[in-house]
Amino acid sequence: MTEVPLRVAIAGAGMIARVHLDAARRAGARITGISASTPERGRAAAAELGTERAFADSEELVTSDDVDVVHICTPNDSHRPLAELALRAGKHVVCEKPLATSAGDARALADLAASHGAVAAVPFVYRYHPMAAEARARVRSGALGKVRLLHGHYLQDWLSEQADNNWRVDAAVGGPSRAFADIGSHWCDLVEWVSGHRIAELTALTDTVLAERSAVAARTFSATCEADESGPAAPRQAVRTEDLAHVLFRTDLGASGTLLVSQVSPGRKNRLWFEVDGADASVTFDQENPESLLVGSRRTSETVVRDAAVLAPEAARLSVVPPGHPMGYRDCFAAFVADVHTAVRGGGADGGPSFPTFEDAARTAALTDAVLAAARTRTWTEVPTP
Ligand SMILES: NC(=O)c1ccc[n+]([C@@H]2O[C@H](COP(=O)([O-])OP(=O)(O)OC[C@H]3O[C@@H](n4cnc5c(N)ncnc54)[C@H](O)[C@@H]3O)[C@@H](O)[C@H]2O)c1
Secondary structure, three states, rough: OOOOOOOEEEOOOOHHHHHHHHHHHHOOEEEEEEOOHHHHHHHOOOOOOOOOOOOHHHHHHHOOOOEEEEEEOOOOOHHHHHHHHHHHHHOOOOOOOOOOOOHHHHHHHHHHHHOOOEEEEEEEEEEEOOOHHOOOHHHHHOOOOOEEEEEEEEEEOOOOOOOOOOOOOOOOOOOOOOHHHHHHHHHHHHHHHHOOEEEEEEEEEEOOOOEEEEOOOOOOOOOOOOOHHHHHOOOEEEEOOOOOEEEEEEOOOEEEEEEEEEEEOOOOOOOEEEEEOOOEEEEEEEOOOOOOOEOOOOEEEEEOOOOOOOHHHHOOOOOOOOOOOOOOHHHHHHHHHHHHHHHHOOOOOOOOOOEEEHHHHHHHHHHHHHHHHHHHOOOEOOOOOO
């Protein structure tokens, strides 16, 4: 019997909204509509992207009767109010990270989702790279021995010049943390998921290396800046969010670790890299070269190339393109959305969701608050572990 497609609506029409839309279509959903920052932009986006309709605003979209699943792809400050409205209207919700701009708000949303029995997911999609899943399988199998050390970085360069600006820079829209909440959250989610460890205490140093930026309106990291805005006469905006963060931590299972997050590292585009060092072996994953995993030991080191025939089952299921034909970010998104939509239909893994949820996002929001607190007070800060 053919299933009736899920009815999906997408709030926001920027960079990531288009990725969600594509992934939802690949999962077989019907895209009922889209919203943007104004009704006119919403209509233009609906026409360009071929959705059935444009909603006048995101509030109308998340409460509409003809929608089963809402995807919230708007700037960070609107996540909490839109997700709350959607949950109270009985929708299933996919909400972009950071789920909220404070740990308290993220916790409240996770609790609300649980009380409504809603499927509530957050796209920490790097979990869906087959070789990241393979790293996790190897840790869980015991092949690395006892995990002693977690380390890595997440580096970008799209905010490295004074002319670079974006709504994320403005704490009123992006939230009080920028680099850590925006990308450090991805690293922590991924490394905690791969290692099974939880960061239990941390200390941090944050820095705003550009105290002022050109007051350029809306640009995303997928676009380039207007060159003439960078001249000496261009209006300037004071910056209060961090460009970079160093984090030193201990985990609940007795390992230690370091993380460097930066949005001002020239030449680094989206360098999410981590290593898990066990007593017997290590695994290293590089998101910009996601088709392989470096597995090292004292006597041999090998590059394991993605091939479903040699991967653990949980990694092999994500390896949907023949080896040698590169998979990437959009494939992660498609697999994530497919898992979420399966759960909306009542299917999926036994023993809880296989995808990142509002609970996971509440966890990264708690880490974000802890990083800001540790950097402010120059002390070690405990992070509650689940
Ligand atoms: N999971 C990931 O890998 C990932 C990657 C990129 C961005 N994100 C997240 O996605 C969100 C959007 O980021 P982006 O890069 O697409 O930004 P963007 O600037 O490209 O797009 C945001 C869009 O939202 C529109 N908008 C503003 N207020 C709105 C409202 N009330 N209703 C509807 N539309 C509104 C803006 O006009 C803009 O077009 C952010 O929260 C970001 O952290 C997640």
